Amino acid sequence: MELLEGEREEIVSEVGNITEKYQPEREKLLPVLQEVQGRLGYLPVLAMEKIAEFLRIPTIDVYGMATFYNQFRLNPPGDHQIKVCMGTACYMVGGQIAMDSFERRLEIQEGETTPDRKFSLERVACVGCCTLAPVVVVDDIVEGHVTPTRVDGLLLAYDGEGRVPAESARQVEAGQQDEQQSEQEGEGEQHS
């Protein structure tokens, strides 16, 4: 992902501020990575290079650590982070279908962020809400029973400025269904 204007400088200065608090020891790698991600929201390549320089270790070691743990992300998070649950229960009742639908609608692959940085999409192993499967977590809100049609409803509801509460997402979706229902009912009348 291309860095936006001014981001280079921000990354260099943030990493510098964080690393100066630590001794350059290998065992500090994990906390440094966690803190950098905490500040920047992700681990850009440039930041990993700077960290490697500071600890005097190969960049590949930093990259290895960052890719070993699922917590770390290599792309900037979107304004809204979509996490599709791929636990067993979710997978069985259409988790992959939900993931496919998000990928198709957002035109990105899992692990990526839309070019306008509005949405990022990732998979999670299990959020422990198996009874509501398939589950999607948008920001911190758990959305249950996510069918392909709900995917559209969710994206519509979150596609504004700032965060939209779950309730309105449901309303958008319910609205869609009403529309469909009334259309069907209308046609039923015509038949009779």
Place this chain on the structure above:
Amino acid sequence: MYEKHVLICAGTGCISSGAIEVQDALEAELKKHNMQNKVRIIMSGCHGFCEKGPLFIVFPEDIFYCEITAEDVPELVEEHLIKGNIVDRLLYLDPTTGQRVTSHEDILFYSKQNRLVLRNCGVIDPENIDEYILRGGYLGLKRALTMDPFDVVGEVKKSGLRGRGGAGFSTGMKWEFAFNSQNNKKYVVCNADEGDPGAFMDRSVLEGDPHAVLEGILIAGQAIGSDEAYVYVRAEYPLAIRRLRTAIEQAEEYGMIGENILNSGFNFKVNIKEGAGAFVCGEETALLASIEGERGMPRPRPPFPAVKGLWGKPTCINNVETLANVPLILRRGADWFSSVGTEGSKGTKIFALTGKVNNTGLCEVAMGITIREIVFDIGGGIREGKKYKAVQIGGPSGGCMPESHLDLPVDFDSLTAAGAMMGSGGMVVMDEETCMVDLARYFLAFTQNESCGKCTPCREGTKRMLETLERITQGKGQEGDIELLEKIATTVKDSSLCGLGQTAPNPVLTTVRYFKDEYEAHIFDRRCPAGQCKELLTYYIDEELCTGCRACKKVCPADAIEGEKKEPHVIIQEKCIACGACLDRCKFDAVKTK
């Protein structure tokens, strides 16, 4: 003085179904009627019956309402809390009898259970230590502190408690090894890195009864002679982490954690370590490496952590559910504990029952109960009257048990003998529409992705098995693939370094063993009997049932559906991407797959 107590479930499941909205509505409604001082609202931990959430229970009469929305609250307040009439339409509807049920004890989902570890979950306010103490909390610790540490170890050993995290090793023996290790510094580690997809009992215990886990940790610390503990908990469980933090603060305030606990001279400190997300960290040596700030990779044992663990010091690692059992053993005695369960497996086990059953949720049962009782009594049978196919027990390390094994008693040894394992207790029920080959592929994809790559059998073996399974589900299977899978699986099982690799082939081996015909149908007939494998699947519209409402046409992302309004539609196979959107949208069940 409160006249009524309303328990609203505030587990993660119920919150996402709208429990907070219900709470807000109830608070507003009580205020309107000026009843804030008469009715007490308790936001409780998980009741396990997440399927029917949000749950709303009125005490002292114990009336169980389910699937409550904010709109139902005024009626509940007006009718029940003011006039004392039960609101019939909001009670649980028994699917087998068609009757409304008033008390949760009469619901089969609960009546078949034996809730020992979950005794407080959904009953107490997990953020209030007083409620835990009122229900006998910290009595186990108090008793342990008056005993010789060696006798505490002996008591746990005598109880027959086995580790609930997977392999089922004797907890008492683990403690004994740590007890016997001579060192001035020892650690207790609580493994709350619940990474099994489809299992959430540890989360529920931490969210619903965090003090029970803390008490277990403290007892373990006193028994093995440790003064410091780490709780390694998944960062994906923010509510559990928050409640645990609150519990630690309260316990410190009450003198249960800190210096000279309960005037016994015992000092103890509890730290929380947030996991960075790696399934292999459920493996004890990998978990220790992760706490130390390294990549979470396992190392060969021996030396076992009880001898050489965290930072080289003797360390006792137990899982959340195991530790939550400990206070009960100390309070009520080893003999009482071992009276529940079977010969080799004592006590109860919590299962996360999910998949295609009517009642999904968390259930705690005595060891030795049959799969049939769990699926058909507690679970209420298969959804939509479909046929039972198998139950997957133990997550990515477990196996699939077919219909012929329905009467298998659920305990450590029977499950292992049948090719599955207890694992952490995920139980996913499958009906005729689940493809067993695809399920094996799913689990392999998971373990392959989570394999740390240190030892060759696991790194390469899971990869090759996954490739083979992918080929089969794509309709490109060849003769000999089944034998190849079995050969690699056996090798990986026998030669991997840690539990992840040793158990990763289980889903493959059990599905080959019990559902070979499905593999053969994929390989030789290029057909998926369950109608799940995308590449072997065609969507079509039943002309008889299609009303031409255009709903599917509108929703199709690939413009693959054609047809005039009010005329039957057709799916253009060349364009169809098999996304399932039309199937989901159709109100007339006219979209079908073959």
